[in-house]
Amino acid sequence: MIKEVYITETNCITPIGFDVATNIKNIGDVVSGIQLHHNSLLMKTPFYASIIKDADLDLAFAKVTPATHYSRLEKMMILALEPILKKAKIVLNERTAFILSTTKGNITALENQNAVEPAYLHLLAKTIADFFEFKTEPIVVSNACVSGVLSVSVAKRLVQSGAYDNVFIVAGDEVSAFVLSGFNSFQAMSDLPCKPYSLNRTGVTLGEAAAAVLVSKDKENAKIKIIGDGSINDANHISGPSRTGEGLFRSIESALAEAQINSNQVDYISAHGTATPFNDEMEAIALNRLGLEKVPVNSLKGFYGHTLGASGLLETVIGIQSVLENKLFVSLGFDTLGVSQSINVIEKNENKSIHYFLKTASGFGGCNTAVLFEKVN
Amino acid sequence: MVTNKTYIESFCTIQNNEVVLNGESVFKIDSTAFADFSKKAYQHFDINYPKFFKMDSLSKLAFLGAELLLKADNDPLVENNTALVFSNKSSSLDTDVKYQKSISDKENYFPSPAVFVYTLPNICLGEISIRHQLKSENSFYIFADFNPVFMEQYANLLLETKKADKVLCGWVEYYNEEYTAFLYLVGKQGDFMHNEQTLKKLYNN
Structure with a gap:
């Protein structure tokens, strides 16, 4: 029999809080991490982004270790994982895996000439693994903007197949001149804080965060059960989504089929919602094709910006809290619906009993991931 | 979980200016x-796909390997549920370094979207998916070295849970003119058992 798989611990490090409770309080109070930044080292012109303050990060990190040789991203990742490891009290042996999810890792190292070595993702993973003394070789998931939620799917599959009993996941990416200039070169950046699914949306706002979870075969302390997943490519274009939402449609379909539930049973969708014209339109089409257009949906990008390889895991962590607290959070930045097919975007914080929760993401390379969760009674 | 036996249907290696298919050298310069x-x-294997020349080196490397293993398998009218599970050490670092150079000099600042899009290792999966119309499971991993244990586990679980009918696995490493590609197709039949020992042996040959 296939094993049941749960998420038993969660945490996140973001500009609006260094633990889940603070993040939820700020989302409840509709406080966003997005601010206008004047930093010519990152971008010549002022830009909106959701950035963690160095002073806050260093202060929190000093409470964990006196060591100072870690990069910003490494500090964020260690801070995200540390309380989970402490709380979980799991023996780190060959039955415990460690997954690190990121798109660009320590890419800022390339700003120093001749410093290519620190930019290697397996070395970043080794640094984090060594800090916590994991015994198994780290698994790095680097699959564009679906990386964070894909890592949940990979962990679930590894536990389900019996390869491991527990999988710790950390996902993180930071705002850098590299990604800011890249998204800007695509003319994909919004002049104002991003407005997912809105008529006058003009693109993404970038952000940074780290999130961590523990995926386990043990139901004890379970926050939520992982019941289905899919990660299917559009096979259409490397830098734009399929117009029909084919890969996302199939990913959700695959997750629903595995979970053996119908689309009308889904209570809440935490979607990708980058606020680019094409992404949001594609999502609306895919959701309509599946009969999911009436299900309350939000994008958390209005609070966090697009945190790239962290986003899928961060948004899963917040989504799990929605389920636990039976709360739907506002899709911040939304005003008038600006996609061609109707979807039910959450306009204000409200209470709702949530049993089934769907998390989705899509990214460059035509990738898509959907993971379905069920409330644990 | 019940483990049905899985096999390596075909495999290829690309390194040192040579392409070896199922153990035989098929192209060398x-x-x-x-x-x-x-x-x-590309010319030798008579590939007609002009988009190839827009790809970065990592995608070209992965694309060539996939071309050799999926060509025989591919009927464009029949949907293939062949998953892609790829990995390497250097991610997209070769293109990352090129992109960084385009933004590091403020007097000579020319970030290009055509370069930026290749600063993700999974773009090569997108290229292969488009070419072979694989609307299938895709994922990309980074390890210090080829990791036969993980690769075997993940390919098998995709087959066992029926998320895929076959799995094209790949180690596609490219950095600064140094490259190695080892690709193999895993399915229900073939001459080689799909296990750690076989993978190690074929990778090292």
Whole structure:
């Protein structure tokens, strides 16, 4: 029999809080991490982004270790994982895996000439693994903007197949001149804080965060059960989504089929919602094709910006809290619906009993991931 | 979980200006740069896909390997549920370094979207998916070295849970003109058992 798989611990490090409770309080109070930044080292012109303050990060990190040789991203990742490891009290042996999810890792190292070595993702993973003394070789998931939620799917599959009993996941990416200039070169950046699914949306706002979870075969302390997943490519274009939402449609379909539930049973969708014209339109089409257009949906990008390889895991962590607290959070930045097919975007914080929760993401390379969760009674 | 036996249906290696398919050298030229080698391999295998020349080196490398293993398998009218599970050490670092150079000099600042899009390792999966119309499971991993244990586990679980009918696995490493590609197709039949020992042996050959 296939094993049941749960998420038993969660945490996140973001500009609006260094633990889940603070993040939820700020989302409840509709406080966003997005601010206008004047930093010519990152971008010549002022830009909106959701950035963690160095002073806050260093202060929190000093409470964990006196060591100072870690990069910003490494500090964020260690801070995200540390309380989970402490709380979980799991023996780190060959039955415990460690997954690190990121798109660009320590890419800022390339700003120093001749410093290519620190930019290697397996070395970043080794640094984090060594800090916590994991015994198994780290698994790095680097699959564009679906990386964070894909890592949940990979962990679930590894536990389900019996390869491991527990999988710790950390996902993180930071705002850098590299990604800011890249998204800007695509003319994909919004002049104002991003407005997912809105008529006058003009693109993404970038952000940074780290999130961590523990995926386990043990139901004890379970926050939520992982019941289905899919990660299917559009096979259409490397830098734009399929117009029909084919890969996302199939990913959700695959997750629903595995979970053996119908689309009308889904209570809440935490979607990708980058606020680019094409992404949001594609999502609306895919959701309509599946009969999911009436299900309350939000994008958390209005609070966090697009945190790239962290986003899928961060948004899963917040989504799990929605389920636990039976709360739907506002899709911040939304005003008038600006996609061609109707979807039910959450306009204000409200209470709702949530049993089934769907998390989705899509990214460059035509990738898509959907993971379905069920409330644990 | 019940484990049904899985097999390696075909495999290929690309390194040192040579392409080896199922253990036989099928293309080899004298020492040259990768751009030249990949172009000549493209011509040799009579591939007609102009988009190839827009790809970065990592995608070209992965694309060539997939071309050899999926060509025989591919009927464009029949949907193939062949998953892609790829990995490497250097991610997209070769293109990352090129992109960083385009933004590091403020007087000579030319970030290009056509370069930026290749600063993700999974773009090569997108290229292969488009070419072979694989609307299938995709994922990309980074390890210090080829990791036969993980690769075997993940390919098998995709087959066992029926998320895929076959799995094209790949180690596609490219950095600064140094490259190795080892690709193999895993399915229900074949001459080689799909296990750690076989993978190690085929990878090291």
